[in-house]
Amino acid sequence: MSEIADRFDRLAGDFLDRVRAVPADRWDRPSPCAGWTARDVVTHVVNGHRGIIAAVRGTAPRPSHGVGVSGMADAPAAEPGADLAAAYAEVRAGMREILTDPRLAATPLPFTPIGPVPVEQAADVVGALELLVHTWDLARAVGGDETLDREAVARTHERLRPRYAALQATEAFGPQTAPPPGADPQTAFLYFTGRRP
Numbered sequence: 001m002s003e004i005a006d007r008f009d010r011l012a013g014d015f016l017d018r019v020r021a022v023p024a025d026r027w028d029r030p031s032p033c034a035g036w037t038a039r040d041v042v043t044h045v046v047n048g049h050r051g052i053i054a055a056v057r058g059t060a061p062r063p064s065h066g067v068g069v070s071g072m073a074d075a076p077a078a079e080p081g082a083d084l085a086a087a088y089a090e091v092r093a094g095m096r097e098i099l100t101d102p103r104l105a106a107t108p109l110p111f112t113p114i115g116p117v118p119v120e121q122a123a124d125v126v127g128a129l130e131l132l133v134h135t136w137d138l139a140r141a142v143g144g145d146e147t148l149d150r151e152a153v154a155r156t157h158e159r160l161r162p163r164y165a166a167l168q169a170t171e172a173f174g175p176q177t178a179p180p181p182g183a184d185p186q187t188a189f190l191y192f193t194g195r196r197p
Helices: 003-021 038-057 084-099 119-142 150-169 185-192
Strands: none
Touching (some): 003 084, 038 084, 119 185
């Protein structure tokens, strides 16, 4: 795999591990994303990956494993008994196929917060942000492991600092506030994204 594909796939694997670890009775717990449950966090990530795959391949997004389709920023409904782990594993594999194919990885995406960029660049910046933040959101909602990949946190935070205004314009994140004195890199990153760990 390319370096970008490998980085993305590691974060995707971390997210999938958290999905698989959610106890069955905790899916309806509220998450740090206002109005969303733990289930909604996962369906949102599935839906976002699915939308990127569809855009690159020139197809329409389709529901699968009980997870519906919605706008990219939304959280689609999940049917009772939806297999969220299978739904995410499927789109993770789809993203891996794209990011390991040089032609597909170079496909321009016109709708990212960092401007029109190749899908691999979007995955390496915005995709990393989504996976890191929502891995934490899911873990916080269900009482899971909130530890994020330290290297990915530092790299993503540094690359996003100059793009803060563009990220805020998406209304996907609350306003950043100053982290507590002496905050570790993960805490500083989460405060940057409007979270309050």
